[in-house]
Amino acid sequence: MRARLEARREPSRAMRLATPPLAVLLTMVAGAVVFQIMGFDGPAAIHQIFIVPVIDPSHWPDLGVKAAPLIIIAVGLAIGFRANVWNIGAEGQYVFGALAATGVALATWEMEGVWILPAMCLAGLAGGMLYAAVPAFLKTRVGVNEILTSLMLTYVAIQLLYYLMRGPWKDPEGFNFPQSRLFTDWQTLPMVMEDSYIHLGVPISVLIALAVWIVMGRTIVGFEVRLAGLAPAAARHGGFNAKRTVWLCLLAGGGLAGLAGTFEAAGPYGQMVPQFPVGYGFTAIIVAFLGRLHALGIILAGLVLAVSYVGGELAQTAAGLPHAATGMFQAMMLFFLLAVDILVRYRLRFGRPAAAEGSA
Amino acid sequence: MTPEITIAILMTVVGASTPILLAALGELVVEKSGVLNLGLEGMMLIGAVAAFAVAATTGSAWLGALVAMLAGAAAALIFGVLTLTLTANQVATGLALTIFGVGVSSLVGAPFVGMTVEGLGTLFPESLADDAWGRILFGHNPLAYVSLLAVVLVVWFLNRSRAGLILRAVGESDEAAHSIGYSVIGVRYLAVLFGGAMAGLAGSCYSLVLTPLWADQLTAGRGWIALALVVFASWRPWRLFLGAYLFGGVMTLELHAKAAGLSLLEPEFLAMLPYLATIAVLTIISLRRSGARAGAPACLAKPFRASA
Numbered sequence: 001m002r003a004r005l006e007a008r009r010e011p012s013r014a015m016r017l018a019t020p021p022l023a024v025l026l027t028m029v030a031g032a033v034v035f036q037i038m039g040f041d042g043p044a045a046i047h048q049i050f051i052v053p054v055i056d057p058s059h060w061p062d063l064g065v066k067a068a069p070l071i072i073i074a075v076g077l078a079i080g081f082r083a084n085v086w087n088i089g090a091e092g093q094y095v096f097g098a099l100a101a102t103g104v105a106l107a108t109w110e111m112e113g114v115w116i117l118p119a120m121c122l123a124g125l126a127g128g129m130l131y132a133a134v135p136a137f138l139k140t141r142v143g144v145n146e147i148l149t150s151l152m153l154t155y156v157a158i159q160l161l162y163y164l165m166r167g168p169w170k171d172p173e174g175f176n177f178p179q180s181r182l183f184t185d186w187q188t189l190p191m192v193m194e195d196s197y198i199h200l201g202v203p204i205s206v207l208i209a210l211a212v213w214i215v216m217g218r219t220i221v222g223f224e225v226r227l228a229g230l231a232p233a234a235a236r237h238g239g240f241n242a243k244r245t246v247w248l249c250l251l252a253g254g255g256l257a258g259l260a261g262t263f264e265a266a267g268p269y270g271q272m273v274p275q276f277p278v279g280y281g282f283t284a285i286i287v288a289f290l291g292r293l294h295a296l297g298i299i300l301a302g303l304v305l306a307v308s309y310v311g312g313e314l315a316q317t318a319a320g321l322p323h324a325a326t327g328m329f330q331a332m333m334l335f336f337l338l339a340v341d342i343l344v345r346y347r348l349r350f351g352r353p354a355a356a357e358g359s360a
Numbered sequence: 361m362t363p364e365i366t367i368a369i370l371m372t373v374v375g376a377s378t379p380i381l382l383a384a385l386g387e388l389v390v391e392k393s394g395v396l397n398l399g400l401e402g403m404m405l406i407g408a409v410a411a412f413a414v415a416a417t418t419g420s421a422w423l424g425a426l427v428a429m430l431a432g433a434a435a436a437l438i439f440g441v442l443t444l445t446l447t448a449n450q451v452a453t454g455l456a457l458t459i460f461g462v463g464v465s466s467l468v469g470a471p472f473v474g475m476t477v478e479g480l481g482t483l484f485p486e487s488l489a490d491d492a493w494g495r496i497l498f499g500h501n502p503l504a505y506v507s508l509l510a511v512v513l514v515v516w517f518l519n520r521s522r523a524g525l526i527l528r529a530v531g532e533s534d535e536a537a538h539s540i541g542y543s544v545i546g547v548r549y550l551a552v553l554f555g556g557a558m559a560g561l562a563g564s565c566y567s568l569v570l571t572p573l574w575a576d577q578l579t580a581g582r583g584w585i586a587l588a589l590v591v592f593a594s595w596r597p598w599r600l601f602l603g604a605y606l607f608g609g610v611m612t613l614e615l616h617a618k619a620a621g622l623s624l625l626e627p628e629f630l631a632m633l634p635y636l637a638t639i640a641v642l643t644i645i646s647l648r649r650s651g652a653r654a655g656a657p658a659c660l661a662k663p664f665r666a667s668a
Contacts, residue, residue, distance in 0.1 A: 152638050
């Protein structure tokens with residue numbers, strides 16, 4: 001008896017929900033095997049990475065803080081991915097947005113007022129949108145592939161950050177370290193609760209995901225984006241302008257990435273430093289797929305990836321696992337998801353093919 | 361400019377162009393078969409770390425380069441299984457492969473950070489390269505000659521060989537190639553493995569030739585530039601060759617400016633140039649032709665599953 005794949009008439013809804021947890025499970029098993037082969041205690045490392053951050057409440061605030069930027073960036077990217085607009089330069093938009101917010105912070109450094117923080121957020125949003133507008137313009141006007149342009153701009157943004165930190169934006173009282181001034185109290189995100197380090201950006205990230213969920217599911221704009229991905233010809237016939245969709249997707253993705261960068265700078269960092277880009281923009285791609293490009297799924301997926309970050313740090317101290325293991329682990333999750341996704345479109349069958357399906 | 365400086369510039373341009381030419385040639389063959397593998401950067405990093413690890417532990421740079429090719433092909437095999445057998449989205453899988461390569465290379469490379477190895481050196485004995493022409497002809501690293509040979513071989517393969525004709529047929533019309541009995545998936549697997557081996561070799565160029573010193577993310581986005589190069593060349597190997605040397609020139613501007621004592625631009629702005637140049641070049645060719653896809657294989661990135 002041989003196993004074979006049989007095409008489903010329609011993609012399975014149950015499988016769409018089942019494959020992301022299955023992928024995480026497979027990653028845990030495969031990860032334990034890989035770490036064991038590499039000479040670590042595999043099961044113990046997996047326990048540190050995936051179980052400890054979830055069962056130990058002292059790590060929960062950290063999960064929220066790590067998940068917030070991932071969720072905000074991923075819901076923005078997912079809008080584009082649904083319409084087949086492949087913005088993979090979120091890391092650059094995240095940095096550029098944060099730089100715009102830092103610019104406002106440095107210009108208002110000696111001022112006081114509750115308006116300063118919202119101004120920084122607006123600048124971050126606008127900065128991210130502006131940075132994503134470059135690939136949008138080149139795609140719609142000239143037809144240049146947005147994958148390459150958005151990615152190239154990421155490297156440019158990081159160099160710009162290095163330049164500003166080393167040169168014009170260096171803290172004049174910072175003993176010549178390449179980093180900006182510390183933001184003032186008016187320029188940092190308030191904490192949600194006393195004595196915890198959950199900043200205001202964490203609940204806002206969930207609100208943003210909920211807002212995107214409503215926009216994508218209940219409004220004509222959301223319909224336009226989804227239709228552009230599922231049936232581009234139908235979208236054109238329906239009178240939707242394909243170029244407008246591209247602009248919409250890139251501006252939404254860039255703006256949200258810029259806002260996430262602002263929250264990070266005005267939250268956990270409290271200043272701008274050259275080490276600011278840590279790859280959230282790339283990890284958010286994994287979050288978007290693991291969350292099935294759906295805003296609610298992305299909240300869960302953002303938490304899963306946050307667990308892997310927090311647990312990865314724990315495994316460094318507890319099991320001696322190198323820092324880089326986390327990145328490999330996160331990519332494996334996406335590999336397994338892409339692999340098991342065949343179950344959404346195909347059914348695993350055993351035995352001989354049914355007579356009815358002989359025709360080609 | 362003195363002749364010495366001119367020759368020095370020429371030598372560094374060849375060095376910088378070689379890896380992107382190798383990687384882009386591999387990707388060109390992959391894309392000609394109708395597959396888009398965006399994981400070039402990841403495969404290059406895996407090749408780079410494999411080469412370094414082997415060279416550092418065995419002392420043989422040549423063995424390192426060979427293992428780099430195998431490692432690149434192994435990484436490409438993951439991509440092949442996911443996209444060709446399991447029909448996963450090629451764009452998403454390629455991105456995953458890049459993220460994976462970044463992780464694997466910094467994991468495997470962690471114990472080697474800051475270490476140096478004996479690189480590949482030059483191919484010909486130094487006595488041949490003692491005057492100006494000698495250096496220009498015989499003074500390069502071995503992979504530079506490999507890359508030039510590879511251009512000729514790929515041109516011959518695609519245009520003159522029967523296997524190359526089949527590969528192009530698979531990329532232009534998978535259904536037709538399938539209906540006359542060619543294995544679309546089989547051909548694409550071979551192309552993807554070739555692309556992986558070339559990317560691995562390109563990666564080894566960074567760790568064994570350009571900087572025989574291990575650092576994280578050694579390839580610094582050059583894999584993406586190689587991808588852009590394929591579009592720039594409209595899928596033609598000769599134009600790829602020209603493009604690689606053009607980009608090699610832009611990439612080494614930073615070095616030359618430093619050497620000449622010029623400080624027109626801050627170093628960070630010089631470092632931006634290759635990426636900005638890529639965007640500019642993609643824009644110009646897209647303006648000139650009716651869209652950048654002119655010359656692209658018709659089945660590029662389209663999944664194929666044999667019916668019946």
